[in-house]
Amino acid sequence: xxxxxxxxxxxxxxxxxxxxxxxxxxxxxxxxxxxxxxxxxxxxxxxxxxxxxxxxxxxxxxxxxxxxxxxxxxxxxxxxxxxxxxxxxxxxxxxxxxxxxxxxxxxxxxxxxxxxxxxxxxxxxxxxxxxxxxxxxxxxxxxxxxxxxxxxxxxxxxxxxxxxxxxxxxxxxxxxxxxxxxxxxxxxxxxxxxxxxxxxxxxxxxxxxxxxxxxxxxxxxxxxxxxxxxxxxxxxxxxxxxxxxxxxxxxxxxxxxxxxxxxxxxxxxxxxxxxxxxxxxxxxxxxxxxxxxxxxxxxxxxxxxxxxxxxxxxxxxx
Amino acid sequence: xxxxxxxxxxxxxxxxxxxxxxxxxxxxxxxxxxxxxxxxxxxxxxxxxxxxxxxxxxxxxxxxxxxxxxxxxxxxxxxxxxxxxxxxxxxxxxxxxxxxxxxxxxxxxxxxxxxxxxxxxxxxxxxxxxxxxxxxxxxxxxxxxxxxxxxxxxxxxxxxxxxxxxxxxxxxxxxxxxxxxxxxxxxxxxxxxxxxxxxxxxxxxxxxxxxxxx
Numbered sequence: 001x002x003x004x005x006x007x008x009x010x011x012x013x014x015x016x017x018x019x020x021x022x023x024x025x026x027x028x029x030x031x032x033x034x035x036x037x038x039x040x041x042x043x044x045x046x047x048x049x050x051x052x053x054x055x056x057x058x059x060x061x062x063x064x065x066x067x068x069x070x071x072x073x074x075x076x077x078x079x080x081x082x083x084x085x086x087x088x089x090x091x092x093x094x095x096x097x098x099x100x101x102x103x104x105x106x107x108x109x110x111x112x113x114x115x116x117x118x119x120x121x122x123x124x125x126x127x128x129x130x131x132x133x134x135x136x137x138x139x140x141x142x143x144x145x146x147x148x149x150x151x152x153x154x155x156x157x158x159x160x161x162x163x164x165x166x167x168x169x170x171x172x173x174x175x176x177x178x179x180x181x182x183x184x185x186x187x188x189x190x191x192x193x194x195x196x197x198x199x200x201x202x203x204x205x206x207x208x209x210x211x212x213x214x215x216x217x218x219x220x221x222x223x224x225x226x227x228x229x230x231x232x233x234x235x236x237x238x239x240x241x242x243x244x245x246x247x248x249x250x251x252x253x254x255x256x257x258x259x260x261x262x263x264x265x266x267x268x269x270x271x272x273x274x275x276x277x278x279x280x281x282x283x284x285x286x287x288x289x290x291x292x293x294x295x296x297x298x299x300x301x302x303x304x305x306x307x308x309x310x311x312x313x314x315x316x317x318x
Numbered sequence: 319x320x321x322x323x324x325x326x327x328x329x330x331x332x333x334x335x336x337x338x339x340x341x342x343x344x345x346x347x348x349x350x351x352x353x354x355x356x357x358x359x360x361x362x363x364x365x366x367x368x369x370x371x372x373x374x375x376x377x378x379x380x381x382x383x384x385x386x387x388x389x390x391x392x393x394x395x396x397x398x399x400x401x402x403x404x405x406x407x408x409x410x411x412x413x414x415x416x417x418x419x420x421x422x423x424x425x426x427x428x429x430x431x432x433x434x435x436x437x438x439x440x441x442x443x444x445x446x447x448x449x450x451x452x453x454x455x456x457x458x459x460x461x462x463x464x465x466x467x468x469x470x471x472x473x474x475x476x477x478x479x480x481x482x483x484x485x486x487x488x489x490x491x492x493x494x495x496x497x498x499x500x501x502x503x504x505x506x507x508x509x510x511x512x513x514x515x516x517x518x519x520x521x522x523x524x525x526x527x528x529x530x531x532x
Contacts (some may be wrong), residue, residue: 053361140360166358169427176422197354308355309495315488 048151052143059151061085065092068119068147070190080190081119083152089128090283095220095252096121098245099185100279101289102256104271105243105263106216109133109183113174113210115167115198116188117144120154125282126183127160136181137162138170140195168197168206175209184210186219196311199231203308204238208259216258223253227316229303231255236297237305243293256293265290327392330517331453332474334399337510338449339478341503344486345406346371348496349439352409356417357431366428370435371443378447385448386455395456396514398448403507405442410500413438450475 047066048059055070060079067082082092091097099122110133112126117139126135139145142164148154156162163170167188174181184207188198197203207217217239221231223246232255235242239257246253256262263271268290279286304310349367350359357363385394408416417434424430450471457467490499 140358165427166360168355169358172356172421195354195359196351197359200355202355307495308351309497310491311351312492315492 094250097284098254102218112183113181114185119152120148138167194313196313219255229300232299234305335475336478339475340482343479343482357427362428363431366431366435374440374443375447378444382448383451390455393518396511399507399511402445403504406504
């Protein structure tokens with residue numbers, strides 16, 4: 001009886017082991033065969049992959065576009081930057097177009113600082129529009145620069161320069177040198193990890209020091225979670241008034257801040273009419289954008305602003 | 319009576335080891351946050367912080383072991399905690415000024431962050447490192463059990479470190495400011511130390527009883 005019982009137990013254990021083995025095998029099969037196949041159906045090929053100090057960098061391509069992504073999980077992976085193969089000047093992502101529409105607030109920047117290189121889309125767009133402007137990009141990860149140069153036709157020239165290092169450090173040093181930038185763009189956030197020291201009140205104060213009277217800060221950030229409230233509160237504390245830009249079908253939001261008073265809707269619409277033709281080449285109708293630019297306080301003002309002492313941005317973003 | 323006092327004192331030493339383990343890792347984790355505004359969050363900033371913590375702990379172990387050779391007492395044990403608490407004061411009060419000054423002098427953020435970490439974290443961490451070997455000496459009565467005692471002590475203090483890391487990164491930074499956490503750590507160290515110094519008398523009582531029984 002006892003032996004029989006023991007045997008029975010053993011066989012159940014074997015069964016459950018079999019079950020687990022087959023589940024694991026199925027999972028492995030699925031991840032190696034089925035998922036890439038579903039990508040293959042859409043024609044997405046991985047053309048380059050490298051592991052940098054900070055992340056995995058993957059370049060993919062399908063029949064229409066080439067993309068840069070920072071994650072290994074292919075299904076949920078978000079593209080950081082994409083470029084059409086045939087009409088590379090057309091912008092793929094709404095956030096890039098939203099960033100560009102900030103020209104309605106302040107145009108003709110002659111010195112531009114961009115924090116976060118990605119595929120190099122924004123520097124090239126601004127260079128096309130303002131060939132005389134000096135553009136400096138602060139990028140923490142040298143591997144991102146290599147990928148941008150090798151796969152996205154990004155090129156450093158005497159007008160476009162890349163500084164490899166932390167954006168916060170770059171801004172601090174530039175402020176010490178009394179440098180000015182007419183336009184500062186923060187494009188350093190992706191869905192997976194937020195550099196918390198680039199979200200604080202002190203950092204924004206440092207950027208403010210770089211801005212001349214008519215200078216402008218444009219930040220590509222988050223539109224959901226408690227972080228939305230904390231971040232809005234932080235920007236408002238530093239700049240007083242901000243333009244908050246959110247569009248349907250995108251998780252991005254753009255914050256536009258300036259030392260000057262921000263223009264009203266009427267002015268924005270008038271400027272949009274003037275800019276329309278110049279921005280058409282990027283596949284956008286800029287006259288659609290002013291209505292998404294809001295100065296309204298639509299966040300919970302009780303949320304604590306982010307400071308160097310208190311900046312749990314990644315925890316708030318959960 | 320003497321027995322129960324002895325085991326109470328042992329319990330105290332273990333609790334204090336837990337506290338020091340908790341605080342060491344909590345400060346290390348906050349170190350990244352403290353340095354980021356001046357030196358960024360590049361991989362070498364973490365490299366600097368971890369290097370300095372390992373270095374200061376190793377020297378602390380050496381000193382703590384050495385100090386345990388002569389007249390080990392809860393009084394000296396407690397004074398390590400009190401001293402560590404005071405050594406946190408420059409970090410809390412002058413951290414920004416120190417980082418600002420070094421930021422201006424040293425352009426290379428690798429060596430900037432390494433030297434700042436040395437200035438801010440070396441002394442308090444080294445003193446906290448003295449606690450572990452000294453605790454072993456306080457707990458060991460019989461050399462046959464020294465390995466067991468050391469094992470138990472490492473278990474408790476490393477558990478403290480694990481919990482300190484988890485609590486700080488998951489919750490404390492979400493609820494409090496960095497300096498609020500550091501001040502709380504400092505006060506905890508101070509009162510833990512005072513408790514040990516206060517218990518010193520009873521420790522001597524215990525030792526006397528043990529001597530008699532031998």
